[in-house]
Ligand code: ADP
């Protein structure tokens with residue numbers, strides 16, 4: 189079964205002229221698969237990820253996530269899918285500045301109806317998993333850039349989303365933190381989560397099972413990664 193299915197997806201932006209960010213993309217992500225999308229800057233990678241995550245809608249074609257057609261879903265329906273099925277690991281962290289690391293990670297669980305002590309327990313576990321077990325009560329300004337990135341990842345994983353979308357997750361972090369993040373994604377894949385990762389780095393893409401090469405808004409070729 190496919191968690192994500194894109195068929196004939198086109199996306200244009202009108203900005204003093206028409207930019208065709210995606211020019212007809214078809215792509216399926218089987219349940220439990222680990223796929224990297226690779227391509228040069230401006231090739232449509234982030235647009236693709238935003239459509240799969242329901243942050244935007246296609247101009248033409250269909251985007252089906254967890255059996256639901258996001259191309260025809262209302263904004264409220266797309267928000268519900270984002271909240272329950274999809275975990276975003278993006279470069280902009282959007283942590284709440286007045287909340288501690290634990291409180292930030294526990295936040296999405298409020299909407300899922302978890303009680304306070306269970307929320308904090310899960311947040312502590314996740315922060316330990318990303319190597320921040322000794323930074324639980326620090327606020328974002330009291331953490332380094334790499335540490336903030338890891339808090340954001342722990343928060344994305346808190347609701348145990350079946351689909352994890354990662355946009356250049358190692359983009360702004362040092363080598364060691366980058367390696368830690370990639371190991372964590374590998375463990376999530378081993379646990380059965382479906383992962384879609386966007387990167388322009390070959391070395392990072394090779395951690396996936398499959399690399400989808402995009403250029404000028406189309407899939408150029410798909411490559412199986414052998415280890
Ligand atoms: P990548 O992630 O591969 O760098 P993007 O998906 O961000 O590529 O962008 C693909 C193309 O669409 C680029 O030409 C970019 O300028 C354009 N684009 C992306 N987002 C927008 C937007 N919100 N408004 C207008 N043009 C956009």
Ligand code: ADP
Pocket residue numbers: 329330331332333334335362
């Ligand atoms: P990185 O190389 O990961 O960006 P930094 O050099 O920014 O790390 O930070 C090193 C250490 O200093 C980290 O353990 C971090 O928790 C701590 N630190 C960084 N900024 C602050 C701050 N504003 N207040 C308190 N501790 C901080």
